Amino acid sequence: MTAIFALIAAAGTYATALMFGTIGEILTEKSGNLNLGVEGMMYMGGIFGLVTANRYEALVGETGSVGFIAILFAILGSFAAGCIAGLIFAFITVTLRANQNVTGLAMTTFGTGVAKFVGEHMRNKLGGYVSVSNHLKESFHQQIFPDFLKRIPFVGKIVFGQPHFFYLGILVAILLHLFFTKTKKGLYLRAVGESPATADAAGINMTRYRYLATMIGGGISAIGGMVYTMTTAGCVWIEGSLSGVGWLSVALVIFCTWRPLNGIWGSMLFGSLMIMYLWIIIPFFPQELYKILPYVVTIVVLIIASMKNNKEKQPPANLGLNYFREER
């Protein structure tokens, strides 16, 4: 039992990356845009977050660098990268009305390519590797709650022992939930995703909503990539370490039935599955086979989700379809 609690507590770091990826994609999909390029956008967020933090430090010097500002720069850098990727996606699908599935796959190829390219280019340029100094690394890992809260039995470490990005992710999820359910703009956005023709007839600027949702959603997903490189990967760029995180996020969106609040515990669950082989050891069971467990679980989840045809848990009705006003 203690092992399970320790596992969940340790999963928070990995889960945070998934959480941002999932929440961003929920925002995008709510507008009716199915962006399968989350993998590419998280890659881009990962490298540009690291590079902005690294450049900031190079600019002000190791002693003058402040952790908080470095984090801010990393967030901004990754968010901007995701926004640009979202803009490309929105331009091709909303304005040029290309197939969303293939555009998403192209975004995956493009994004991973850009990230690997920038990573290798920076490595060549700086000699050795791209990273940040130790005290900045610490500030990325910092835990904000005092120690006595973490000593609460069982749940203390799970709730209070996470890096600050974790709480930021929860905040974003709650804000997004409130946006969807409590504001007029959120209602409009959902209308665009459910039935663009109706929204258009009601005078909602469908193009603007889809563009903004895809860009901001892409930005949030990209922050997830940054969180991964700055926490789990230890502030260095390891090619391929981010592989699969973006795709798991896309799967999580289905698992969470397009609800941001479900994204919080959903990502905790999948974060736990990802690192389970390190914490709960099954004797004589080969580790490499153990590592594919999260993917098997994802498939099982996908099948179960599709078997239960619950009306409440459906994707936005127009997900993945483009809208052209003069077409019926």
Place this chain on the structure above:
Amino acid sequence: MSDKAKKNKTPFIRLSKKSESMLDPRKAVAIRISSVVVALILGSIPILLTGVNPVKAYGIIVQGSLGNKIYLQQTIKKMIPLLCCALAIGPCFKMRFWNIGAEGQLTAGAIACSAIAIWFGKSSMPSILILSLMFIFAIVAGGIWGFIPGYFKAKYNTNETLFTLMMNYIAIGIAKWLQGGPWEGRKGTQIIPIFDRKTFLPNVLGVHCGWIIVLLIVIIMHYYMTRTKHGFEVAVIGDSENTARYAGMNVGWIMMRTMFLSGAICGIAGFVVVAGANHTLNDVVADGNGFTAITVSWLSQLNSYVMILISALLAIISKGSKTLNQRVGVPASVAEIVSGILLFCMLGCEFFINYEIKFRWSRDKDAKKSASTAEQAKNGSTDGNRSSIPANTSKEAE
């Protein structure tokens, strides 16, 4: 004054969908080719950032992939599995079934034929028998790997994109386990020893005969997609599933059948890679070909013959970018960026083929033109008009 207000009400840019008769195939080809050119120009931006002259870089890419016999052979070796996977993906995409599991299906095929090679390689069986056994097992394993997501899509409408993708990770995970566990050669090496010579595909013209197999598949697939009932059914489902159902087609069965076929062809790709090139099994046997094949398929508009050209183009970029990396230090991942941009441009350019863009001023011109033709018609028809009118009506009749 009121006239001016009216004018402002017409939108600055107006879009309309072109009808079938307005589509000009030559213009479409021209637009597609120019989109490839635009993509190559955009692709030179990252090369410029590294301080290398893009023209020179593209020169190195071409030289490094086609420059001499060895390079050319390597490029063709790269191209074979890529083309094979693209052929496999073709019918799925035609059916709007987003199979991105070619990577896993290839790996599954590779695992199955490696099993045969390991179990029977040392036995007294003749080479041809072992090779055909490997071939059959690769087909079955790849097919099953494709069939599973197809089954669930047909039965429960399970999201096939994620399903096929997760199947990739599972196949690669199994390959990793075999590599470091049961089939490992010397303990701790994580390498499966090279298979017996009997399991090697013979060379034809300097490259293993996989290229002949793949070219045969090109012809078969083109025939299958354009000349058979199966191919027609796939195309109908792609256009509208409801129409297919209304016409009495068993959509679920067709989906499963097509996915088995697709997986089987990917399995053949796995067989070709193992028996022809690698002669061993590892977890990177697919080497990203399954993903790049998506680009190939879509760029060639799912046409088998065009796929040869496009896979050659992407193989050249991929092989050439490695040379580029060795010579001037541009990261080899530039190949991925260029192929991503290629795909973006190709997807975007369809818009200019299918839609007509009318600007406000061109609308005015149209109005004037129609007014003048109307006047001409009033003044008594000339020869030119007489011939043009029946032409128009015949088009409408069509």
